[in-house]
Amino acid sequence: MAEARTAERAAQGEGHPSGDERFALLDKTLRKARYQQDQLIEVLHVAQDLFGHLSEDILIYLARQLKLPPSRVYGVATFYHLFSFTAPGRHSATVCMGTACFVKGAEEIVQQLEAAHDVRSGQTTEDGELTVSTARCVGSCGLAPVVVVDGVVTSHQTAESTLAHVGEVLAKEPTEAST
Amino acid sequence: MSRGNGRPSIPVTIDGQEAMAYEGETILDVATRIGVRIPRLCYLEGLSVWGGCRLCLVEVEDDPRYRLSCATPVVAEMAVTTTNWELHNHRRRIVEMLFAEGNHICAVCVSNGDCELQDLAAETDVDHIHYDLQHPDASVDASHPKYVLDRERCVLCTRCVRVCNEIEGAHVWDVGGRGSDSMIVAELSKPWGESPSCTWCGKCVLVCPTGALAFKGRAVGEMRHDPAVIDFLKTARDEGKWYERQEAR
Numbered sequence: 001m002a003e004a005r006t007a008e009r010a011a012q013g014e015g016h017p018s019g020d021e022r023f024a025l026l027d028k029t030l031r032k033a034r035y036q037q038d039q040l041i042e043v044l045h046v047a048q049d050l051f052g053h054l055s056e057d058i059l060i061y062l063a064r065q066l067k068l069p070p071s072r073v074y075g076v077a078t079f080y081h082l083f084s085f086t087a088p089g090r091h092s093a094t095v096c097m098g099t100a101c102f103v104k105g106a107e108e109i110v111q112q113l114e115a116a117h118d119v120r121s122g123q124t125t126e127d128g129e130l131t132v133s134t135a136r137c138v139g140s141c142g143l144a145p146v147v148v149v150d151g152v153v154t155s156h157q158t159a160e161s162t163l164a165h166v167g168e169v170l171a172k173e174p175t176e177a178s179t
Numbered sequence: 180m181s182r183g184n185g186r187p188s189i190p191v192t193i194d195g196q197e198a199m200a201y202e203g204e205t206i207l208d209v210a211t212r213i214g215v216r217i218p219r220l221c222y223l224e225g226l227s228v229w230g231g232c233r234l235c236l237v238e239v240e241d242d243p244r245y246r247l248s249c250a251t252p253v254v255a256e257m258a259v260t261t262t263n264w265e266l267h268n269h270r271r272r273i274v275e276m277l278f279a280e281g282n283h284i285c286a287v288c289v290s291n292g293d294c295e296l297q298d299l300a301a302e303t304d305v306d307h308i309h310y311d312l313q314h315p316d317a318s319v320d321a322s323h324p325k326y327v328l329d330r331e332r333c334v335l336c337t338r339c340v341r342v343c344n345e346i347e348g349a350h351v352w353d354v355g356g357r358g359s360d361s362m363i364v365a366e367l368s369k370p371w372g373e374s375p376s377c378t379w380c381g382k383c384v385l386v387c388p389t390g391a392l393a394f395k396g397r398a399v400g401e402m403r404h405d406p407a408v409i410d411f412l413k414t415a416r417d418e419g420k421w422y423e424r425q426e427a428r
């Protein structure tokens with residue numbers, strides 16, 4: 001029965017109208033999962049790896065392929081912290097919230113960053129420019145408090161210095177290394 | 180509720196009252212049948228068991244753990260105590276937490292006077308809330324032409340999710356997020372009014388225990404739910420008993 005369905009799908013030639021190659025890879029996973037609804041989480045993992053995040057488009061696609069109601073797919077996906085739903089911003093600022101950094105005022109830095117850019121930690125500004133996030137100890141406790149801006153560790157930060165630095169980075173043209 | 184075939188054959192004792200249970204009945208089923216009231220919130224006759232609210236906990240003799248009466252099938256010679264001092268306190272705490280988790284301001288609620296959360300508060304002797312009120316930043320969805328969802332009043336019982344899926348067959352709703360971020364969502368967290376699968380049947384509104392789901396245009400205290408209609412529908416379909424419901428809404 002499941003095989004018949006799989007074959008039927010294959011015959012129909014699935015794939016995404018956008019022609020995005022990654023959907024072909026996703027289809028491969030779906031076929032391997034035999035379109036079993038209980039494989040949803042596995043498939044979501046693969047989709048997240050392929051696309052970096054789970055856009056609405058992807059969720060709709062998976063709901064359709066697994067014949068699940070959209071709200072169920074959304075419910076399952078949003079239950080897990082591992083999945084993210086928005087594309088990362090062009091720039092990123094990750095504030096270390098490990099013990100050393102926390103003690104030296106990391107929280108204040110996060111709050112100021114959030115306030116200055118009207119964004120909550122873990123999210124991206126509406127213009128897609130900046131993602132603010134927090135991390136556990138990044139292993140440079142001697143440099144606390146640490147903020148990682150576009151992949152570069154900056155040490156002994158204050159809220160002011162972080163805001164100034166992030167401001168500079170945002171003002172520059174986006175570069176390849178920005179994420 | 181499972182009303183097994185044939186005769187009840189399982190002897191049980193509930194609060195000292197002896198009863199015969201049908202195969203497959205839960206503790207809550209039997210208690211209800213013999214007129215013993217066990218507090219419950221997520222459970223609704225006619226829907227699948229969710230087991231989320233934990234208000235229906237009962238003590239079973241020789242069992243070190245309290246059991247969810249809505250989800251525990253009876254076994255022969257089971258002796259159940261539906262309430263004692265500790266259970267009563269558990270329940271009161273649960274109800275207090277439900278209040279603390281939402282923004283329940285009865286004085287301005289459409290459902291004031293027709294609310295299972297209010298009834299439970301009375302039943303469990305809640306006179307004030309011992310927990311910090313969370314004041315969640317929950318949203319209202321008024322996009323549906325006939326109904327409105329106010330998440331501030333939602334206790335996440337999932338009755339709406341289940342009734343829409345199991346009885347109406349539309350599965351508009353589900354629970355999105357987790358922990359304190361959980362909320363009822365339509366489709367991919369879209370405005371309800373844009374749902375392509377909602378049939379406007381209103382069942383979710385009828386079963387909601389609080390004022391979270393309501394008919395539009397009702398003033399404070401004007402909302403009337405009708406959760407019992409679901410058990411009627413289920414029984415009518417399963418057993419052809421379409422005549423049993425006398426009172427009209």
Ligand code: SF4
Nearest residue numbers: 343377378380381383
């Ligand atoms: S009105 Fe009916 S179909 Fe629409 S969400 Fe409620 S239960 Fe589902």
Ligand code: SF4
Nearest residue numbers: 333334336337339387
């Ligand atoms: S909206 Fe009502 S029925 Fe649905 S989960 Fe919330 S309280 Fe329960």
Ligand code: FES
Nearest residue numbers: 096098101137140
């Ligand atoms: S605590 Fe921030 S680097 Fe260790």
Ligand code: FES
Nearest residue numbers: 230232233235249
């Ligand atoms: S009624 Fe049993 S857990 Fe809610």
